[in-house]
Amino acid sequence: MHTRVTGIVIEDDRILLLNRDTDGPRTWSLPGGKVEAGESLAEALVREMREETGVQVQVGRLLYLCDHIPARVVHIIFEARRVGGQVGAAELGKDTNPIRGVRFVELTELPQLGFSDRFVQLCQAGFPDAGSYMGAKANIGL
Template sequence: MNTRVTGICIEDDRILLLDQDTDGPRTSSLPGGKVEAGETLSEALIREMREETGVEVEPGRLLYLCDNTAAHVVHITFEVRRVGGNVGAIGEGVDTRPIRGVRFVELSELTGLGFSDKFVQLCRSGFPGAGSYMGAKANIGL
């Protein structure tokens, strides 16, 4: 099973997202990616956030752990705090799926981008139960 880390950066009721196709109907995704051999989860998260968003982050709380058995992937998602960098300062080809843009999106706009009400509620409420194994990605509304 592959391990993937993602970061949730929320500032002023806005979440940092990639304008990028997903496996489902959404055309926006959370930044993150595969943990490389020899990397800690924290190192992988910092690297992926920098590569995909241009933002330097400091990892915080573990928000949730879930799995996508069809893709044979475990997702580990952390809260992150922006500590530097420039939103959108990314290079070509940093991901296997093209990144069309990077921006902070109002939480109120998430359902219009294909995110579920459940995921929006988790973002608004600060992820109660943070640090829990959530099972399938569908259980967090993704």
């Protein structure tokens, strides 16, 4: 399995999302990516957030640990706080699913962008059970 970190940045009931060029059912996603050899989880998250969103973050509390067995991925999801930078993908079009855009989205808009009601509820409730292993990624609505 490989390890992937994800950052959730929420400001004024708006969440930072990426719009990716993908064939999947949902083009909007949370920023994050694979942990590279020699990186700590925090270093990987800071790098991924900067590369994908242009935002400098401070890594906050561990929210959830999930897995996606078919893809052989462990997802580690952190709360993050913006401490600098400008919102706008720093490396548009660089990876295999090029980023088309980055923006803060109202939490109430998430269902229209393909996010589950479960994920919206977790965001609005302040991530109850933070720090927990949640099993399949689908258990947190992702």
